Amino acid sequence: MSLSVFGTRHVQALLGSFGRLARNPLATALTLLVIGLALALPAALDLFVSNAQVATGGFGQAVDMSVYLKTGVPLAQARQLAADARARPGIARATLIPAQEGLKEFRKYSGFGAALDALPSNPLPDVLHVVPRASASSAADLESLRRYFTAWPEVDVVQLDTQWVLRFNAILAVLRRLAVIAAALLGAGVLAVVGNTIRLEILNRRAEIEVTKLVGGSNAFVRRPFLYTGLLYGVGGAVLAWVILEAAVLILDPSVITLAQLYGSRFALQGPSRQVLGALFGGGMGLGWAGAWISAHRHLRSIEPRA
Amino acid sequence: MIQFERVSKRYPNGREALTHVSFHLASGEMAFLTGRSGAGKSTVLKLVALLERPTRGTVTVNGKSTGSLKARHIPAFRRQIGVVFQDHKLLVDRPVFDNVALPLVVAGAPLKEVDKRVRAALDQVGLLGKERMLPAELSVGEQQRVGIARAVVSKPPLIIADEPTGNLDPDLALEVMRLFRRFSDVGVTVLVATHDQHLVHELAKREIVLASGEIQDDGADSLPHVVATR
Numbered sequence: 001m002s003l004s005v006f007g008t009r010h011v012q013a014l015l016g017s018f019g020r021l022a023r024n025p026l027a028t029a030l031t032l033l034v035i036g037l038a039l040a041l042p043a044a045l046d047l048f049v050s051n052a053q054v055a056t057g058g059f060g061q062a063v064d065m066s067v068y069l070k071t072g073v074p075l076a077q078a079r080q081l082a083a084d085a086r087a088r089p090g091i092a093r094a095t096l097i098p099a100q101e102g103l104k105e106f107r108k109y110s111g112f113g114a115a116l117d118a119l120p121s122n123p124l125p126d127v128l129h130v131v132p133r134a135s136a137s138s139a140a141d142l143e144s145l146r147r148y149f150t151a152w153p154e155v156d157v158v159q160l161d162t163q164w165v166l167r168f169n170a171i172l173a174v175l176r177r178l179a180v181i182a183a184a185l186l187g188a189g190v191l192a193v194v195g196n197t198i199r200l201e202i203l204n205r206r207a208e209i210e211v212t213k214l215v216g217g218s219n220a221f222v223r224r225p226f227l228y229t230g231l232l233y234g235v236g237g238a239v240l241a242w243v244i245l246e247a248a249v250l251i252l253d254p255s256v257i258t259l260a261q262l263y264g265s266r267f268a269l270q271g272p273s274r275q276v277l278g279a280l281f282g283g284g285m286g287l288g289w290a291g292a293w294i295s296a297h298r299h300l301r302s303i304e305p306r307a
Numbered sequence: 308m309i310q311f312e313r314v315s316k317r318y319p320n321g322r323e324a325l326t327h328v329s330f331h332l333a334s335g336e337m338a339f340l341t342g343r344s345g346a347g348k349s350t351v352l353k354l355v356a357l358l359e360r361p362t363r364g365t366v367t368v369n370g371k372s373t374g375s376l377k378a379r380h381i382p383a384f385r386r387q388i389g390v391v392f393q394d395h396k397l398l399v400d401r402p403v404f405d406n407v408a409l410p411l412v413v414a415g416a417p418l419k420e421v422d423k424r425v426r427a428a429l430d431q432v433g434l435l436g437k438e439r440m441l442p443a444e445l446s447v448g449e450q451q452r453v454g455i456a457r458a459v460v461s462k463p464p465l466i467i468a469d470e471p472t473g474n475l476d477p478d479l480a481l482e483v484m485r486l487f488r489r490f491s492d493v494g495v496t497v498l499v500a501t502h503d504q505h506l507v508h509e510l511a512k513r514e515i516v517l518a519s520g521e522i523q524d525d526g527a528d529s530l531p532h533v534v535a536t537r
Contacts (some may be wrong), residue, residue: 006415008418009412009415010418012412076393102384126396172330207398208398210396210398211397211398211409212409212413213385213411214356214358214385214396214415215385215386215390215410215457216383216384216385216386216410216413216414217382217409217413218379218381218382218413219379219382221382228333303357304358
């Protein structure tokens with residue numbers, strides 16, 4: 001068999017499968033919808049996690065703490081404390097933000113300038129902003145650092161600013177794992193849906209399969225259109241899932257932008273990345289093909305011509 | 308072309324359809340397989356087309372023993388046999404052209420070749436110009452001839468037919484049988500199962516008579532009956 005004949009047969013099988021799907025638009029649409037939703041759900045979960053990470057990305061990685069000094073500690077003493085902190089191993093940066101500067105910054109970014117003007121004196125204390133080295137950022141290291149600062153008589157409160165980020169990142173990790181589980185379960189669902197659809201198709205075309213085998217059609221020849229049908233279901237489902245994701249992003253984006261602006265962020269939702277789309281299409285095609293293959297392998301064997 | 312050696316066939320339900328059947332059909336020969344219903348005619352054809360395998364004995368077709376043929380070689384084996392059925396087994400949702408083209412398509416023939424040979428086969432059975440019609444739009448006789456065109460389109464060295472004239476009126480039946488004889492005249496081996504004695508006599512070809520699963524008359528050495536009766 002020449003290569004062009006080989007190619008022709010595959011193109012014929014592909015077009016034949018496509019034609020069959022197109023002739024039953026309602027049944028095809030329902031199957032595609034099920035596959036599309038099954039693919040879109042884990043991808044949406046993954047998209048949520050990625051966006052949440054980007055949204056918190058600016059400070060999500062850095063671990064730092066704010067050491068609030070008692071009011072009334074002289075500025076010179078505060079400077080000395082900062083220098084002591086800098087000398088301690090495991091600390092990358094220790095920056096003193098004197099009360100006056102803190103007030104300026106707060107006035108600039110918070111939008112509560114008018115409220116501050118109503119206050120008789122500066123309510124803010126001096127703050128030491130401490131960034132530990134990456135090598136000394138474990139929960140235990142941070143705890144010992146916190147105790148070190150708490151022990152100083154000049155210190156009022158030590159706040160681990162990033163604790164919520166650590167928690168948030170842990171929640172995202174849980175969600176990401178949930179997406180993997182959802183992908184596995186729904187992938188099995190896609191396999192079953194495609195397999196069952198192909199099984200019905202095979203039973204519907206039983207007579208045709210018998211005659212084809214009778215005139216010398218090999219198992220591979222008989223199987224081919226069903227495999228292409230499965231592949232097309234996978235591609236169609238992936239396209240649908242993509243549309244669902246983009247539509248969800250489009251609908252959510254305005255309100256997310258508004259929310260982000262309230263937090264002083266310019267964050268906007270990001271659509272599915274190339275990796276996600278690759279996984280969507282690769283997964284859809286792979287599952288469609290595999291589902292069809294399993295079904296065809298099981299059911300075509302039992303159909304033998306009878307005279 | 309076809310060699311049966313002490314072939315017995317017992318179906319799973321216990322019925323013994325053939326008992327020690329032996330006969331030989333030479334390449335290019337044409338023969339009728341006759342006998343009452345249930346005599347084993349269809350079983351002989353099924354064994355030839357490898358729809359069944361013999362329980363005992365050996366069936367050899369075109370030099371290949373069917374008993375030991377591996378499943379993956381069956382498609383290639385079937386491609387060298389054109390099969391015609393009483394109920395013609397056409398694909399009702401496909402036009403005539405597609406039905407006739409099927410054996411060429413499964414064999415991977417180039418499209419140009421398919422087109423040429425389908426037309427040639429339809430021309431042989433007198434159906435040229437009806438390629439785009441559906442089987443249901445044709446008469447019973449025409450449907451049967453589509454089935455014959457499909458059997459001969461890939462020019463197989465062997466054609467077998469199971470009661471190909473069962474649903475036809477006598478004139479059409481004779482026409483179909485003459486078609487088979489024409490294939491035989493150009494060197495194709497033809498084995499036709501029929502219970503129509505009139506046709507057998509008319510065609511003047513070898514007759515293998517089956518009765519209760521055994522060969523009653525091999526018809527090989529004697530002259531065709533027709534010569535004696537005419």
